[in-house]
Amino acid sequence: MRFISVIAIKEIRTYFASPMAYVVSAAFLAITGFFFVASVSDAFAEASIRGYLAGAIFFLIFMSPALTMRLLAEEQKLGTLELLLTSPLREFEIVLGKFIAALVTTMVMVGLSLYFVLVLFVYGDPDIGPMLSGLLGLAFYASATLAVGLFASALSSNQIVGLVVGSGILTALTIIDFVSARLSGTAAQVLDAFQLGASFSVFDLDSFGVAEGGHFADFARGIISLTDIAYYSSITAVFLLLTVLVLEARRWR
């Protein structure tokens, strides 16, 4: 456990010592800000963070792999992975430490954007339930996307490969309804079960359809369902495990 925290603390420091955390946070605040403003500036708009959540889950598809692309690719490029793997620590400790660092950084960024909530309380009368469940969902959603990004980063020493593969997997999981909508029966149901979040409906300027599909829908509506938590936790666990396996496989090459 000590090794995990040593690695996590080092990575968090690196995030905030380099422009990465600031650039990504700025972009995150800007994009979620656009969505938020668009969702509450209508005359009869509801005082909710639904627009913000729509922007966040859309943007995280690209932002999470961008945050994680460095984590394992750079270790391979610099050769420092050889040091880590010849130190008395296990692969899962490396992976978990890095994952925690990325999650903490993402949560700091989400924390920065919480002034949206304050704005709502000052100018409106928001329903606090869906807000809390939405933010909880966002944490689960973020951890799933970061795990996918970390896995992509382990695949090669090239950070861009990590970014493209990570975003590719996440985009595929997001637009899975393009395929399932054209199928019927069990096949469609199985595919739907893998839907990461609402797909293009998040761009619908009337509804910001974050509650219209995928496992994020219930969170956005104010429902905390065990199925959704299990889904995001499984994605996180499976991809972290795959990351560990990729690192272990490097030894046998």
Place this chain on the structure above:
Amino acid sequence: MIKIEHMSKSYGPYPAVIDISFEVLKGEIVGFLGPNGAGKTTTMRVVTGFTPPTEGDVTVGGYDVVSHSLDVRRHIGYLPETVPLYLDMTVTDYLTYMGEIRGMNKSWVKERLPKVIDMVKLGEYRNTLVGRLSKGYRQRVGISQAILHEPDVLVMDEPTIGIDPIQVVETRELISNLGEEHTLLLSSHILPEVSAICKRVLVINDGRIVADDKPDDLSEKLQHAERIEISVRGAEAPAFINAMRDISDVIDARSDQRVSIVQRAEREDFLPFIVDARPNAQATETIAKTIINNGWGLTNLTPLPMTLEEIFLQLTTEENLGE
């Protein structure tokens, strides 16, 4: 400390190391010598637990590198060929992190770090970003991370590659001093380096160990011919060479080309020669007698040890020599 028995390692269908066995005892400094691609790095990666062997047993400090990998890694300090550094950390931060990764607690790091920084003379750079350091200093940072946790076994892959000659000398000195406290396995493709630092040399070529000996013994054993440096006064070069070639134990005689024309001019009456003779005691004696009988003045007669370069070329170009 390190014991390798019939170890082979292949990358897919390509064998990198084929059935090698050797042992490094506690406190030994062993040089691993071979051309690029001979299997040095692969062997070191197996010893450090980075990659498992395809076949055979490898133990470090009694622990198997596959089944007790973590125990092995606890006892090893490793400096890979490309010095692995986080360029955006300061020297102190980097070393502290590496120490903690190696399982040191904070107070141990705090106590040990200044000593190591002193030892490698990095004092004035302790708060410099690693990325700003010159290659020689980066190498020192690399060496520091390998010795920080006071490992029993130190494995260094090409520790002086790519740094300038003055720093090479300093780095070699540093490594020689490390050998007093650690068991050291060091690889190099530079021969004088190995003979300067190591008490034992393993020569590896094409994945096989072709020689294992002390640097001095290695040259003795492999000498087909004894090379003798001779200076004489009052002799004509052709006459001398003919006289030498008439001796049955002499294989060849020639003027010593290593002595420059300027030097020859300065001491014109001393002619330098190189004579290759069969390695037996009589040869030298006969040569000396012949010179004196011819009325020449013998001013120097020194048997030359073969340099590691020559041995190395012999070992790697001639077959079955190591056996």
